[in-house]
Structure formats: C-alpha cells, structure tokens
Amino acid sequence: MKALVYEGPRKVTVKEMPDAKIEKATDVLVKITTTNICGSDLHMYEGRTNMETGRILGHENLGVVAEVGPGVQRIKVGDRVCLPFNIGCGFCENCEKGLTGFCLTANPGMAGAAYGFAGMGPYSGGQAEYLRVPFGDFNCLVLPPDAEEKENDYVMLSDIFPTGYHATVLAGVEPGDTVAIYGAGPVGLMAAMSANLKGASKVMVVDTHKDRLALAEKMGAIPIDDSEGNSAEQILEMTKGKGADRGCECVGYQCSCKGHEVPNLTMNNLVKAVKPTGGIGVVGVFVAEDPGSPDDLMKEGKLAFDFGSMWMKGQRIATGQANVKAYNRKLRDLIAAGKASPSQIISHELPLEDAPGAYENFDARKDGWTKVILKPAA
Ligand code: NAD
Ligand code: ZN
Incomplete structure (x- = not known):
C-alpha cells in the first residue's frame, strides 16, 4: 500500500x-x-x-x-x-x-x-x-x-475538535465566561469553537499570524495579535483589568528557527491574562528540543514559567492528552x-x-x- x-x-x-x-x-x-x-x-x-x-x-x-x-x-x-x-x-x-x-x-x-x-x-x-x-x-x-x-x-x-473541547474542559469553561486562547492553529481554533458552543460570553484568540487570526474572527472570536503589543495586556484591557475567567494553551513547543517567540511566553502570558482563581487548560505538547533518552521523550519537555505569580493568583492548571x-x-x-x-x-x-x-x-x-x-x- x-x-x-x-x-x-x-x-x-x-x-x-x-x-x-x-x-x-x-x-x-x-x-x-x-x-x-x-x-x-x-x-x-x-x-x-x-x-x-x-x-x-x-x-x-x-x-x-x-x-x-x-x-x-x-x-x-x-x-x-x-x-x-x-x-x-x-x-x-x-x-x-x-x-x-x-x-x-x-x-x-x-x-x-x-x-x-x-x-x-x-x-x-x-x-x-x-x-x-x-x-x-x-x-x-x-x-x-x-x-x-x-x-x-x-x-x-x-x-482536534475533541482536543480543543478538552482544553475548555481542563480550563473549566462555563456559560458566560470570558476565555483567552493562546494559539490560532487548528487546535486553538477548535478550542475557540468549543468555548462558543459552551456559551462563553467573550472568546479572545492570540497568535501572530494574521491569516489564522482572521479565521478566528470569522469563527466569532476576538483576534489578538501579539506582535502588535503584549497580548496579556490587551486581554486585561478587554476585561476591564480583571483578566479572562479561563485560559487555554494551544501552542506547545514551537521551533524557534521558524522565528516564533520563546514558547514559554505563552504560559507567562496566560498567568498574566487569566483572573485570580481562574483555570488554565494546557493541551499544547511540550517535547524536548533534543529528544534525550529514546525511552522517554516527553520527560525532557521542559517548561519554565512564572509559577510564583500563578500561586499568588490561586490559579488552577490542568494538562494532558485529550x-x-x-x-x-x-x-x-x-x-x-x-x-x-x-x-x-x-x-x-x-x-x-x-x-x-x-x-x-x-x-x-x-x-x-x-x-x-x-x-x-x-
Ligand atoms: P500549530 O503549531 O499549527 O498551532 C500553534 C499556533 O500557535 C500557531 O498558529 C503559532 O503561530 C501560534 N503561536 C506560536 N507562538 C505563540 C505565542 N507565543 N503566542 C501565541 N501564539 C503562538 O499546531 P496545532 O495543530 O494547532 O497544535 C497546537 C498544539 O496542540 C501542538 O503542540 C500540538 O502538539 C498540540 N496537540 C495536543 C493534543 C492533545 O491531545 N493534548 C492533540 C493535538 C494537538
Ligand atoms: Zn493531531
């Protein structure tokens, strides 16, 4: 075959x-x-x-x-x-x-x-x-x-449809919530669609690719271009300083040779953009740049982020395969x-x-x- x-x-x-x-x-x-x-x-x-x-x-x-x-x-x-x-x-x-x-x-x-x-x-x-x-x-x-x-x-x-949906479940999206989604790739777009299906009052999708952001907008989300100013600041402004009720990480490890931002920024931005006690669902996959031990490839997928701020804000984080x-x-x-x-x-x-x-x-x-x-x- x-x-x-x-x-x-x-x-x-x-x-x-x-x-x-x-x-x-x-x-x-x-x-x-x-x-x-x-x-x-x-x-x-x-x-x-x-x-x-x-x-x-x-x-x-x-x-x-x-x-x-x-x-x-x-x-x-x-x-x-x-x-x-x-x-x-x-x-x-x-x-x-x-x-x-x-x-x-x-x-x-x-x-x-x-x-x-x-x-x-x-x-x-x-x-x-x-x-x-x-x-x-x-x-x-x-x-x-x-x-x-x-x-x-x-x-x-x-x-990707169940994975996008899973991101909203991990984040704890409920009717009326404001939701910040990082990544307007296929998974982020499916998370945006799922948040809308769950009755979110406002869905904000962050990326730097204009074509993908345009698609997010067509699907009823507010596009946020991180290259036009820090996305977390933009989300705080759109939520009158409170922050989004829920956040979804739909980016994962991105190869830096493609000119992407440092991937850790997505988690730091989410911690900043989500309200105190809000939920963050991480479906993005973090693999090692160097595969390391052939028996355990995910073990090396490191993600450093501002855990201190997350703790102070009392946010919840949930992760994993859909x-x-x-x-x-x-x-x-x-x-x-x-x-x-x-x-x-x-x-x-x-x-x-x-x-x-x-x-x-x-x-x-x-x-x-x-x-x-x-x-x-x-
Ligand atoms: P993708 O790589 O096409 O989408 C990622 C998007 O994130 C891109 O549009 C990129 O421009 C954007 N991005 C990069 N850096 C960013 C930043 N700092 N801020 C905001 N946006 C940024 O891939 P995809 O198919 O949408 O998958 C996304 C992630 O979800 C991948 O890591 C993939 O492995 C993972 N995934 C997980 C599951 C699961 O079960 N948990 C299932 C499928 C996919
Ligand atoms: Zn897939």
Whole structure:
C-alpha cells in the first residue's frame, strides 16, 4: 500500500509499504478515505522526538471498514468510522473512567497510545491506504448516514475538535465566561469553537499570524495579535483589568528557527491574562528540543514559567492528552445536527502523494496553510 513515511528530520516520502493487516482477533482494518496533518506531527517531522525512521505517520484518520477480526462483534465491514487518535483497550482502570488518552494496556509502561506517534506504542499511522485498528469494537466511532457528505467535518473528531473541547474542559469553561486562547492553529481554533458552543460570553484568540487570526474572527472570536503589543495586556484591557475567567494553551513547543517567540511566553502570558482563581487548560505538547533518552521523550519537555505569580493568583492548571472517546459521540451529534462545522478551518484538501510538500508548507506556517487533509483514495 502507499503510505507517508518518516525518513528523518524534515524528510517524509510517500512510498510502497507492506499492507496493513489484521494481526489480532479484535483488530479492524480500515480503508482510509481522509487523514489529516496535525501540529503534533510536526514535533516528529522536525526531528525532536525519538520517532524511528521508516514508520508511517498519521493519527487523525477516517475511513471505511474493509475487514474485521474474528473477535469483533459491533463493527461491520462497510461501516464509515472515525478513529480517535488515542488507542484505548476499553477495559483498564483509566479507560473505564473515560480517560482513554491514558490507557494502561495499549502502551504498557507508558500511559497513552496513538497511531504513528513517537513514544506512544508501536502502532502504524493512517497517512496510508489502510490502517490496522486495535481493539476495533472500542476504537471505531461509527458515523451517521450523512458521513460521506460531511466527511471533512467528522474527520476532525479524530483529534482536534475533541482536543480543543478538552482544553475548555481542563480550563473549566462555563456559560458566560470570558476565555483567552493562546494559539490560532487548528487546535486553538477548535478550542475557540468549543468555548462558543459552551456559551462563553467573550472568546479572545492570540497568535501572530494574521491569516489564522482572521479565521478566528470569522469563527466569532476576538483576534489578538501579539506582535502588535503584549497580548496579556490587551486581554486585561478587554476585561476591564480583571483578566479572562479561563485560559487555554494551544501552542506547545514551537521551533524557534521558524522565528516564533520563546514558547514559554505563552504560559507567562496566560498567568498574566487569566483572573485570580481562574483555570488554565494546557493541551499544547511540550517535547524536548533534543529528544534525550529514546525511552522517554516527553520527560525532557521542559517548561519554565512564572509559577510564583500563578500561586499568588490561586490559579488552577490542568494538562494532558485529550480523552477523545469521552467527547466524540456528543461532538459527532453536534456535527450531525448542523451545530458545529469544524471543516471550516481546512485550507487544503490534497491527494496523499502531495503530503511531503504539504508538511513543508504547514511546518513553515506558510500563509494560508491552516489545516491540510489528505485523501489517500483520490
Ligand atoms: P500549530 O503549531 O499549527 O498551532 C500553534 C499556533 O500557535 C500557531 O498558529 C503559532 O503561530 C501560534 N503561536 C506560536 N507562538 C505563540 C505565542 N507565543 N503566542 C501565541 N501564539 C503562538 O499546531 P496545532 O495543530 O494547532 O497544535 C497546537 C498544539 O496542540 C501542538 O503542540 C500540538 O502538539 C498540540 N496537540 C495536543 C493534543 C492533545 O491531545 N493534548 C492533540 C493535538 C494537538
Ligand atoms: Zn493531531
């Protein structure tokens, strides 16, 4: 099958790879029809992780079930399914509680497993023609009859829509809240959409890229350009000096060679921009610039910020992978009801063959390259 393979820092190629296949009785094999490039892929693409060369990337996947293992009961051949990026077993202590981003079975010794991801188990990614889905009955979200027509919306249920929503949950967003979101990348934009769905009274989105800020504004948020004056000061001014009720960190580690600001600034700005006792949800991923120990890539992801001020302000902070399965049925139903359209952030829809160039442009934050989706079957 054709697949997008990691070959080394900033080098990915599309080539023939062995076909994905059923390996265990509980596996499902999915023919991928849409698969996205994510900001999280860039941590691997830029060579900061212990990603092995020769592995297939891609954790934001949707497709049609091609085959099921003999132990699969619920999922049927022909079902159109979206696949949460975290692989859960469904029966461990964490999965039982809905904390599927921290499954204890799928990646023993480390909490959390994902497709095509460094440090998150041996699973292949879905930027390919086919994908093996472990614990298939648990890890396939069956889509409604309008699935084909709204495929570009439903594919966002694999990661960024639930992740943006998770940021608002971690921050504790409630109706009427004012919310400051750092990052107008795909995740920040989904957090803005989620805050609005939750009834926020004011959503402020910070970035320095004008094209992304324009998109945030189109989605009903107030754009804040950090290059035109400190964003925290701007937020304080907009909230009459009180600060935002909640804040979301949707930036994570950013490669400084791209001319981005020092990433730690996002946390310092959030501490400054959020009111005393307010909540801050961090979904941005902090990986090491130098991957360090190949066994534990996240351990080196340091983040220094003004903890003293956070303590004085009595703010709460919550972090982590999105537990996609905990949210995606309800978010799916919002899409089906026409009340959420995450596809509005898509800038490029391309065949799989065009993935290497798309990685390069998305990684460079080239103007207009907000979210790329790939169609392996095209
Ligand atoms: P992205 O890199 O495209 O978006 C980040 C945005 O932040 C960019 O638009 C960038 O210009 C902006 N930015 C950079 N420095 C900034 C600063 N100092 N202040 C304000 N904005 C700044 O990627 P994305 O796809 O939106 O992902 C964002 C983060 O979320 C990544 O770290 C990704 O790994 C992470 N993520 C986490 C989860 C999870 O489950 N927790 C899931 C998906 C993605
Ligand atoms: Zn992702």
